[in-house]
Amino acid sequence: LDYQHVQVPFEITLWIMLASLAKIGFHLYNKLPSVVPESCLLIFVGLIMGGIIYGLNDKSPPVMDSDIFFLYLLPPIVLDAGYFMPSRPFFENIGTILLYAVVGTIWNVFGIGFSLYGICQVKSFHLQDVSLLHNLLFGSLIAAVDPVAVLAVFEEIHVNEKLHILVFGESLLNDAVTVVLYKLFRSFCEMPAIKTVDVFAGIGKFFVVGIGGVLVGLTFGMIAAFTTRFTKNIRVIEPLFVFLYSYLSYLAAEMFHLSGIVAIIACAMGMKRYVEANISLKSHTTVKYFMKMWSSVSDTLIFIFLGVSTIGENHEWNWPYICFTVIFCLIWRALGVLVLTFFVNRFHVNTVTSKDQFIIAYGGLRGAICFSLVFLLPDFDRKKLFIAATTVVILFTVFVQGMTIRPLVDLLDVTKKRESAPTVGEQIHIRFLDHLLAGIEDISGHWGQYYWKDKLEYFNSKYLQKILLREYDQPKSSIVLLYEKLERKHAIELAEAGQLGHAPSHPSLLNSHRTVVTDRKSEDILNPDVLENIQEILARNLYRIRRTVPAYSRHTLPGETEPAEQAEEILILRHRSL
């Protein structure tokens, strides 16, 4: 027996296997996941596993390594989140999201840090040795809402799209703030004296870390899109580039102390559009499938490891500190959301309702990022206290808040996500309004979101598409192609059905060809770009009207119908209407 030799890959494979089997187990009984969130069940499995390991070895089970978490487990989840991010609601609410992510997180960090420092001054709690800086450091790691936990819970409760993107977007973008504050306070802890310069340098870092992350991500995204231009002869390695470049963007950002999460999201959102157009349909299925699979497994592993790591002797149970941490986390988040939303609502017509505010505040779940950060702390006296407090906060938010949020959403009657896709009319109107508003903004000299969107679209079609897309010249008016195909098919069918004779030169066939030609002519009269867009919308909606698929789910791909099936359906609809 030579276990040493194969130990590393063998144990990794076994852990992944355990995670996958646990997932299968939960989904065997359909009732269980509808009551208890999967994340809770997985933590529970982890607790049991940890207990077994602890019982057998009589020493603390291995703790989730922070490097493994940040380098291998987190990227797939963030990549999946970025790749399947609904871009319209995200960019529409980008201001609000940034406000929550930046100002809200800073508010929470200082709020929690200072009030915990207040608690430490109470003599009977025996906490007087915890300095203000240590409290702020703890605040910086415990304040950040965790994207993994938020995704796991929110994808199951189906709240409306805006509410979802507000919480989820915040949890992703606050990474830049967390990275900066955490590293700042940690370096302050090790410095003998803090100068004012250091504080200002810290503030400057926010922008470097955040904007740098975006730039790194976009650069890699563009290179990825450019690379997939040349993969026509070797389709099987196409999916690889999507993963390689986004992972490289994450690693490069981490290497330069920028925000890796922000980088990978920028990379995924940037390349998606071009990569999808360049790679084959099968490659794209593989990309989507593997992304879902990978993030699903990572997510499972993280929660199991969270459970395993909870067991053991790493904790110092100072209950006042721990209880007040939980309370302050709740209070400061609630206050922060209230205050910030007050300002947001003053500048927006489409306000955030008080029910939504409650869910935003209540949905501030903490997770594995806090946990990994607390283990990365340099060793000092009270590290075990911080670990204990972090563990309790995570378990409290995931179990108590995670399990009660669904009944609360039902009870408060929070606006749910509409299950049907927008109709053609709506989409066309939205598009026309976008153009209209862009025009108004241009005339009034106001550089708002519509103006920038329009400029970006122009830049994209004028330069980017030419560089990044392989088949740019070919007109992509899919509805015309579809129509031609249908007409041809229909003509063949009619001819062969014996109704109109057997020769292919029959008038009906010629007729159908003429229809296509007229169709093409009408296209030439209108501006082809606009027409193409409308045609795309039509092509998508003609069939989609009757589909009701939720927009995002971790475990399933957005339902795709075979194009042929779609074509058949359209054919039948058309026949009926005639």
Next chain:
Amino acid sequence: LDYQHVQVPFEITLWIMLASLAKIGFHLYNKLPSVVPESCLLIFVGLIMGGIIYGLNDKSPPVMDSDIFFLYLLPPIVLDAGYFMPSRPFFENIGTILLYAVVGTIWNVFGIGFSLYGICQVKSFHLQDVSLLHNLLFGSLIAAVDPVAVLAVFEEIHVNEKLHILVFGESLLNDAVTVVLYKLFRSFCEMPAIKTVDVFAGIGKFFVVGIGGVLVGLTFGMIAAFTTRFTKNIRVIEPLFVFLYSYLSYLAAEMFHLSGIVAIIACAMGMKRYVEANISLKSHTTVKYFMKMWSSVSDTLIFIFLGVSTIGENHEWNWPYICFTVIFCLIWRALGVLVLTFFVNRFHVNTVTSKDQFIIAYGGLRGAICFSLVFLLPDFDRKKLFIAATTVVILFTVFVQGMTIRPLVDLLDVTKKRESAPTVGEQIHIRFLDHLLAGIEDISGHWGQYYWKDKLEYFNSKYLQKILLREYDQPKSSIVLLYEKLERKHAIELAEAGQLGHAPSHPSLLNSHRTVVTDRKSEDILNPDVLENIQEILARNLYRIRRTVPAYSRHTLPGETEPAEQAEEILILRHRSL
């Protein structure tokens, strides 16, 4: 800059990226891969990279780590080979393959070992310190034909299926022999005296290593198939199990010193049939795509690393020894093939022609397995000589033999692979002959391959399918389902075309339903099992007759046509024949 932190994943990602980009580069110009095999080009890239590293650092570039090769690079290639292995020609020629793999390899090992020992006795060569055991050890690692190199070259020359499976099957199955002989001689080298018992124990090990590998592989394959029974509610992680279980089988076999290659092939071939039936179509596309992608990247990395590792100061250039190694490798392989084929041809009607024999002998390429094994040797005086000889043999076989084999195949006019799939008539006749021969073997009491195949098929449908398949009860007579669907579609089309009235209760519709019913009745009269098989063959062939897709290629998936397209095609054919 914090490079230390991300170094490991960053460098791995960069190497994979380099490999993928090199692959894209070669395929940009279509002429290049048709003249020079890709493996040669990749080694060349590796040589240049190695030269650059050597030039910059002034020390030998890093050598491919044997652990990385055996644990991470080899399994994907072998898994791909096993999963896409054409099982019929493999099992039809299993006797010949085993003879080549076991007896042939032993013949080569001892032939090369003893004759090199003879060379060592020539005083002017200064090799008298190389003992017989060391020569045999060297023979054991240089004798084995390499599956990676064979695949890379043979997939491009399209020889007939039997010839391909003989060389390829041998290269896969000789792993068991190589493992045993290599470990045996290595332990003999370290023993003070060799007893007769040890030699017999070595012979016994052959069977343990080979059969043990098969058993481990089949066990994991069956568990994998069983697991996929329960993944209906969570489709996205289905592909994972295929990879996890086959990798586990490889690691488990390696752990117990069995043949990992044999295990992973047994696992892949065993599970394929059941897994395919259990998982969704998209999961299956992902599995196939990722397998191709992974093996393609591994293969590229191996050849690049081979090139990089060649550069440096690890070599001792004793030219007589090196030249004689190359010569002996060629001579002993040629002799072995001649002698073994003589015996094979005496017992087979379908003989191996002399042209085929030449290609089998000439196609005995060496590759990365030899290279990794020679680096795994314990340190002794002449290790660098062995490394140099191995490098030269690999480069000679890959460059000289690999580049000339295609012109030779054309020159000798070796029977090529038939590009079209067998016709329906052929397939039905083959099937009937199988049954007939199984019957004859049963009556005559001869337990030949047909007898065993029949028994296995019986065992499979009686027990295995019931345990391993999710939807076993449902009759899978695909042609009936397809026919029903087509009839329904046709009826709708006819009705809506206006030819036969608009009501769905029209006679033609009823008629079509009646046809289906009659079809079902005729099914009940015949033995449903046999009928189902014929129907499957028919369903596949009705359309496939006109397709010409090569059966195996590393870079492309077997061409799949959309079922709807197929249905349409069948519809048109049917209409024409009416």
